[in-house]
Amino acid sequence: MSDFPGVLRVGDLEVAVSVSERRKSVRLTVERDASITAVVPSQVSRTELTKVVEAKRSWLYGKVAEKRDLGEAPPDKEFVSGEGFLYLGRSYRLRVVDSGDVRLIRGRLELARGGGAKELVDWYRRVGAPWLTRRVQPWVTRIGVEPSGLRVRPLGYRWGSCSRDGQVNIHWATMQLPPTLIDYVLVHELAHLHRADHGAEFWRIVERALPGHEDYRERLRRTGHDLWLPEEGR
Ligand SMILES: [Zn+2]
Incomplete structure (x- = not known):
């Protein structure tokens, strides 16, 4: 007996599972919105499906990242003081100044007014x-x-x-x-x-x-x- 349909969590991956009588093997798909779905044969157990997902983990991460890249991007920047920008893994706040080249100084990223991306x-x-x-x-x-x-x-x-x-x-x-x-x-x-x-x-x-x-x-x-x-x- 299958314990599906439902949602299966494997690490930080969430898989929406549906059952198909006709399927002989598990089919994993990463949808356009980066959600993951699995269509499974009716006799597949939670443990078995977890193993299949684990084995395909890097492939899934890759696909999810790909779809996200193509899909919604992180919010656009506005280039106002206080906005955070990453540099070498740390976030620095922007300080809009009157003039000058962009520079990182005393923990702030300075950008001349009117400057942007x-x-x-x-x-x-x-x-x-x-x-x-x-x-x-x-x-x-x-x-x-x-x-x-x-x-x-x-x-x-x-x-x-x-x-x-x-x-x-x-x-x-x-x-x-x-x-x-x-x-x-x-x-x-x-x-x-x-x-x-x-x-x-x-x-x-x-x-x-x-x-x-x-x-x-x-x-x-x-x-x-x-x-x-x-x-x-x-
Ligand atoms: Zn390469």
Whole structure:
């Protein structure tokens, strides 16, 4: 006997379950609104379904993040004093001042009146370039690659990319993440300089450089859609 339909919770995932007499196996779907549904054969138990969901956990997180990215974005910024902006995983309040370039000073992010997304995106890129260039060094040694350069730029919904000639690109929006998650993005891109695909060998390189990388990956997926990603910076 099935104990469904109903809602099944697995960790922080919530799955709406319905039963179909005709199904022979479980079908998991992430809907457009990022909700998860399962259609299950009538004899499937709660324990069995939990196992199936657990086995597909990273896939589900990925899909949920994807749908959220495409769906509702975090609220738009208004660029008024007191508004919070993330930098290296910490929130800094904005202070609108009369003039000057964007700068982080005494725990406040200063923005000249009339400025907005463009000025702030430029700031993330400006501070991101030297910060990432320093941060990447130990990983370069550890992974044994020689990137030809590192650029901070908009990359759509990707965290990073790299080109055949060894150029590594990092999305400016990663500067909002905590440093340990930025490390994961860097390691991921550097590992691609060895292997272009996401095959087993690629993940071995990542794991060797950053043990427990799956945990970072999952955290990145969950944090990702909370970041500020204005149209001007995509
Ligand atoms: Zn990749």
